[in-house]
Amino acid sequence: MPFRTITGHHNLLDLIARAATRGTLPPSLIFAGPEGVGKRTAAVALAQFMNCTGSDMRRMVPASELRWDAGGDDSCGVCGPCKRIARGVHADVLILEPGDTGVIRIDQVREAVGRAAYRPFEGRRRVVIVDDADTLNVEAQNALLKTLEEPPAASTFILVTSRPDMLLPTVRSRCQRLRFGRLAPADVAAVLMHGHQYAEKDAHAAASLSDGSIGRALDEGSDEFVTAREAAAGLLESVAASTDPRRRLEGAKALTGAARGGSDREELARRLHALSSILRDLGALLSRADERCLANADLRPLLERLQRSFDGERTLRAFSAVDRALSALDRNASPKIVADWLAFQI
Numbered sequence: 001m002p003f004r005t006i007t008g009h010h011n012l013l014d015l016i017a018r019a020a021t022r023g024t025l026p027p028s029l030i031f032a033g034p035e036g037v038g039k040r041t042a043a044v045a046l047a048q049f050m051n052c053t054g055s056d057m058r059r060m061v062p063a064s065e066l067r068w069d070a071g072g073d074d075s076c077g078v079c080g081p082c083k084r085i086a087r088g089v090h091a092d093v094l095i096l097e098p099g100d101t102g103v104i105r106i107d108q109v110r111e112a113v114g115r116a117a118y119r120p121f122e123g124r125r126r127v128v129i130v131d132d133a134d135t136l137n138v139e140a141q142n143a144l145l146k147t148l149e150e151p152p153a154a155s156t157f158i159l160v161t162s163r164p165d166m167l168l169p170t171v172r173s174r175c176q177r178l179r180f181g182r183l184a185p186a187d188v189a190a191v192l193m194h195g196h197q198y199a200e201k202d203a204h205a206a207a208s209l210s211d212g213s214i215g216r217a218l219d220e221g222s223d224e225f226v227t228a229r230e231a232a233a234g235l236l237e238s239v240a241a242s243t244d245p246r247r248r249l250e251g252a253k254a255l256t257g258a259a260r261g262g263s264d265r266e267e268l269a270r271r272l273h274a275l276s277s278i279l280r281d282l283g284a285l286l287s288r289a290d291e292r293c294l295a296n297a298d299l300r301p302l303l304e305r306l307q308r309s310f311d312g313e314r315t316l317r318a319f320s321a322v323d324r325a326l327s328a329l330d331r332n333a334s335p336k337i338v339a340d341w342l343a344f345q346i
């Protein structure tokens with residue numbers, strides 16, 4: 001996909017595209033950053049960028065698919081090379097990834113290194129993408145060393161990893177490391193809606209608990225996120241303006257309500273994470289943070305209602321109580337006791 005249809009990481013992608021246009025992009029790169037934020041997608045986009053034969057992408061890509069535009073060149077996404085790279089069948093773009101054994105075998109590396117020694121068959125540049133590069137064992141990393149140090153002309157190597165520290169220092173020192181950050185909640189929600197057909201409500205609920213990772217949002221069912229957030233919102237509303245102990249106990253009950261999947265413990269943990277996500281937003285609103293930083297921007301009316309009862313001090317106190325509740329749960333405390341305790345702390 002063209003860089004400009006990728007959600008998030010605009011500055012970094014713009015930098016990569018400009019360097020590739022000028023021919024100043026180092027030939028050995030590490031794309032590092034959290035799991036599930038689009039590092040591999042960006043690596044494939046770079047391979048397309050360097051081999052695209054189409055014309056001006058801004059005329060080729062429908063405006064509805066453009067996520068950003070900083071000017072400058074981009075791939076078209078629709079020419080033969082762009083399409084073959086996206087399907088993983090372009091002769092000059094190799095993607096190495098771990099197989100069933102969970103590691104990238106040394107013979108995969110040797111084959112890629114061997115092929116990279118020849119000039120590209122059909123494109124302008126040969127690109128070798130090593131996904132989950134941290135699964136290369138020491139021997140396989142050593143087999144890559146010489147090539148990373150002096151890549152053959154017209155070849156680019158991209159090591160994609162969420163654990164760059166698992167790579168040998170000798171490998172790291174031969175590559176330019178580019179850091180991908182977490183995505184803003186609004187960006188995760190946008191990807192879930194546009195790329196994975198989530199309904200708006202489900203997308204925002206999943207994004208609010210995804211910690212900026214699309215991978216993480218997709219791992220969990222969106223139903224669970226929605227339920228967790230509703231339970232958390234229910235507790236906050238029932239304790240917001242009332243000191244009545246009965247209401248608090250009812251709120252606690254809502255928090256430990258029937259688990260829809262997994263154990264009561266997992267369900268309560270999910271709801272506690274939802275609680276801290278909402279409380280974090282309340283804190284952000286108090287400090288007048290940008291709307292895009294809010295994980296639960298779609299719950300704006302709720303947040304505004306809660307703001308009337310939650311000042312800075314109460315929000316902070318509640319936030320740290322949720323944190324303590326999560327650690328107690330980790331240490332095997334009973335979910336019911338944890339929820340009852342919490343309902344009287346916030």
Ligand SMILES: [Zn+2]
Nearest residue numbers: 052076079082
């Ligand atoms: Zn193209």
